[in-house]
Amino acid sequence: MKILAVNVNTTSSMTDSICQAAAAVARSGTNVVGLTPVVGADSVEGGFESYLAAAAVMDAVVTYQGGADAVILAGFGDHGKEGLMELLEVPVVDITEAAVHTAMLLGRRFSVVTTLDRTVPHIEDRLLCFGLLSHCTSVRATGLGVLELEDTTRAREAIAHQARLAVEQDLAEVVVLGCGGMAGLDAVLAEELGVPVVEGVAAAVKTAELLVDLGLRTSKVRTYAEPRPKRLSGWPLSAEVVEVT
Template sequence: MRICVINPNTSPRMTDGVAAAARAVARPDAEIVAVTSPMGPASIESHYDEALAIPGLLRAIAEHPGCDGYLIACFGDPGLDAAREVADAPVLGIAEAAMHFASALGRGFSVVTTLHRTIGRADDLVGHYGFSRQCRGIHACDIGVLDLDNDPTTVETLVQTCRSALIDDRSDAIVLGCAGMADLAERIGTAIGAPVVDGVAAGVGMLTAMAAMGLRTGTASGEFRSPPPKPYTGDLRDFGISSTRTFDTFPTPRPPRAGEPGHPRR
């Protein structure tokens, strides 16, 4: 099976770290395809960044058809619903996957993210995914995304923040709130003596299980069928959708899913 892990920012260095974390937990029969977004911000640390990262994410999915699962390696889970409309396999965000895993590890979990300004987005996702009872708190370490692997105090700061979160929130587990922290989960967990969940590893685990079970995104409600055909203009003109292909610039469309027009078992 092939799992496509997409870094929706444009930092190849972060993609390398995410790829290493994904391959460290992948099943022997799973190939990890690591992709850096072809356009967008260097890091995603605001609503503006997130909005402008989505076209690159969708382009990356279109350029890597035929995978058995797609993982969005950004804790804001940008463009997740749109990605599910255009991908031909299940799509997960790392926040979604990490919260599912952490909710099974005790009474509650705490999230430790990067900058304070991202706490609101993380809180929105906690509620959206239905983990308001399990999530005991969200904390920021105040290290920027691209500084995580440059700041010599990163590990010490994260350990202190995670340890304090466990005590203050009376939590049993920590969720790391950034893909750039993926390679630090084991070190932090050893230091604080509690489970630390990295969403990249959790997402790879969930997607490989889904692929093994033959699961696909459901379209019975109509919401996650291919978007209706229409032209786009200006800088987004290449993202227009025709009746025969997902993006006009990419000649290979995903096949129709069960329930969609053109599927033999519709």
């Protein structure tokens, strides 16, 4: 099985981290291929950058020649998932959804710990649209930007601090890591916090495997039907692929 893991920003080192986290949980026989958009911001932390990322992600996937059994969208928020679902027949798994669906199986309420405060309303809206907001007791910001997460010690401390507040004050029973850049931090944080910690890239890989194993694909009946043929200007752009075992 081949899974295409699409980063939402243009920072290829982050694509690498995502692929490593993905590969770490992929089962034997699952091949994870990373894809970095060539258009967009080096980190996505708000509406402008998210909309741009959505176009860039669709561009990267459409121009990718290699085929895949499933696509993972590795940004927490809204980065074009619905567009990909129209363009593709194979499953598209957003790390936001994968993480939250998983968290809801493990406790009554969860909190999301993310990067900057300005991204919080975007995540709340996204969960609202997904119908997943009701068991979310808070979305908390660490104050760290996406690229600051590369300092994993600092990231771990800041996340742990907010996660503790989530458990103690917001009565969260499960913590969701709310940024693709937090991939790989779940195990150590779970140990430290004493509650389950769900990380989206890992959850998305296993969810993609689940869907492929069951032969399930995106419904083409109404919302996600293939786009009608029409005149497109300046489309597509281009894309380059970073392949990771």
